[in-house]
Amino acid sequence: MTYINIESQKKNTFDAIVIGSGISGGWAAKELTEKGLKTLVLERGRDVKHISDYPTAMMNPWEFPHHGKIPLALHDEYKIPKSHYIFGESTLHFLVKDAEQEYVQDAPFTWMRGYQVGGRSLLWARQTQRWSDFDFEGPARDGFAVDWPIRYADITPWYSYVEKFVGITGNKDALPELPDGEFLAPHEMSCVEKHFKQQVSKNYGKGRHVIIGRAAHLTETKAIHQKQGRSKCQHRTMCERGCPLGGYFSSNSSTLPWAEKTGNFTLRPHSVVHSIIYDDKKGKAIGVRVIDALSGEMIEFYAKIIFLNASAINSNLILLNSTSNRFPNGLGNDNGLLGKFIAFHTYQGRISAEYDGYLDSTTDGRRPNASYVPRFRNVFKQETDFLRGYAAGFSASRNPVQPYDEMGENLKSKLLSNDLGLWQVGSHMMGETIPKEESTVSLDKNLKDKYGIPQLRISVKFDENDRKMMKDFHEQFAEMYTKAGFTNIQLHETHRMPGSENHEMGGVRMGKGPKTSLLNKWNQLHTCKNVFVTDGACMTSTATQNPSLTYMALTARAVDYAVKQMKAMRL
Secondary structure, X not given: OOOOOHHHHHHOEEEEEEEOOOHHHHHHHHHHHHOOOOEEEEOOOEOOOOOOOOOOOOOOHHHOOOOOOOOHHHXXXXXXXXXXXXXXXXXXXXXXXXHHOOEEEOOOOOOOOOOEOOHHHHOOOOEOOOOOHHHHOHHHHHOOOOOOOOOHHHHHHHHHHHHHHHOEEOOOOOEOOEOOOOEEOOOOOOHHHHHHHXXXXXXXXXXXXXXXXOEOEXXXXXXXXXXXXXXXXXXXXXXXXXXXXXXXXXXXXXXXXHHHHOOOEEEEOOEEEEEEEEEOOOOEEEEEEEEEOOOOOEEEEEEEEEEEOOOHHHHHHHHHOOOOOOOOOOOOOOOOOOOEXXXXXXXXXXXXXXXXXXOOOOOOOOOOOOEEEOOOOOOOOOOOOOXXXXXXXXXXXXXXXXXXXXXXXXXXXXXXXXXXXXXXXXXXXXXXOOOOOOOEEEEEEEEEOOOOOEEEEEEOOOOHHHHHHHHHHHHHHHHHHHHOOOEEEEEEEOOOOOOOOOOOEEEOOEOOOOOOOOEOOOOEEOOEEEEEEOOHHHOOOOOOOOOHHHHHHHHHHHHHHHHHHHHOOOO
């Protein structure tokens, strides 16, 4: 039985609670408050105010005490994030020390976290592509995971809804495998990127495409962006420090201030969620149990509906730790599938080369985007010995010749030279991994973290499908590079561990029924109707697109449904 402090309940009661303030949590807060619900947003990390809490945003390279590097003494405190590309002196304030939340790696897993208001929306790569029906139909067609309960038509209007608010740069490419969106003016390809696009089209026809990337940057400001107080992207390419202009989308610059203006918004940082409170008699969740990170005090907050947006791995942890007489194995976990079928994106394959054409040209300025090669393997039919496929980035640039072999006066004179080398081209793969039952997160029976919460055990590995996919990426892109006239082609394997690229998904997957999934088509727990999960944990499969745009669209769609259900007294 759950015993409730009546006075505490009166003081700490809201219409809705959102757990997490990142990309999906920010959207949940915006939508709930706009619809008139008094909403509490819980964030386990510190507060970060837009502009004022971006301490390195305007710093020049010479103003950093260690010239952008991290002192060796600090490396041991950041063993997990130090392998990530954003690790550096300019971003350290947004990264999490290993001791902040210990976890058990049954297999190597680099769990990147952003424990502050805004979460990883301050750190993301800002790439935003829609899914297509080839992606939503993938599990049913290819025989892995379970069928998605929705299709592209179900989410299409919600993609448009969030794209207009966020601001997405891109080009109308008319590709069935990568639907067009509501785009701002596109960035421009470099001349060598255009050359590669032409050569791919010439040699492969309509089966393969090279397009300009689609990204959450304001290449122009519409009225809706001006109302948010955001300005046009200045192409500084220092996004991960926090953008004081709001040139790229983050919760801090966009959805959270928007929610605050409604008067229905309450933000509580330093609030480590312990569990969701389930009332056995009422047959629904009634609130959230929190540990104050500063005082260690356990506090309970109450609401009619709860949106869980703690980021995929932590959302799994919270549900697993939310036990009751009704749910002894975790909230909503009647079928024992909670924490299983975790998946991610593999970035292990890279390729680089040179091109000795267009030596009369170079790039100008800094483009916070790249070109993009949408998935072309196993799209219209199964054509390889592995399931699904990969997308890839593509970029080309020229850099000054570095006088590595010079000394003294020769070195000083050549440091100021404007001589440019050959064009350098490169691609990285983003492969779809297959959700597997043995890919799991679970609670350790003995170990606790610093807050007394069970430590998470993560057991996620690459498999043979991933290895075959990387081999195919190397083969196909080496061939494409060769036909484009590129030379000095080098294949690379990054040896990065699962988790290191942020796109962890699954564990609380959507599906068509309670025997095979945790959530229905509205992101609603099958067996606890007033709890919704709309972050990466809800994903049934991963596709090859960057997932954040889909999280945002699913969140807006789920809030719309939840509020209508609540007003109809069905929650």
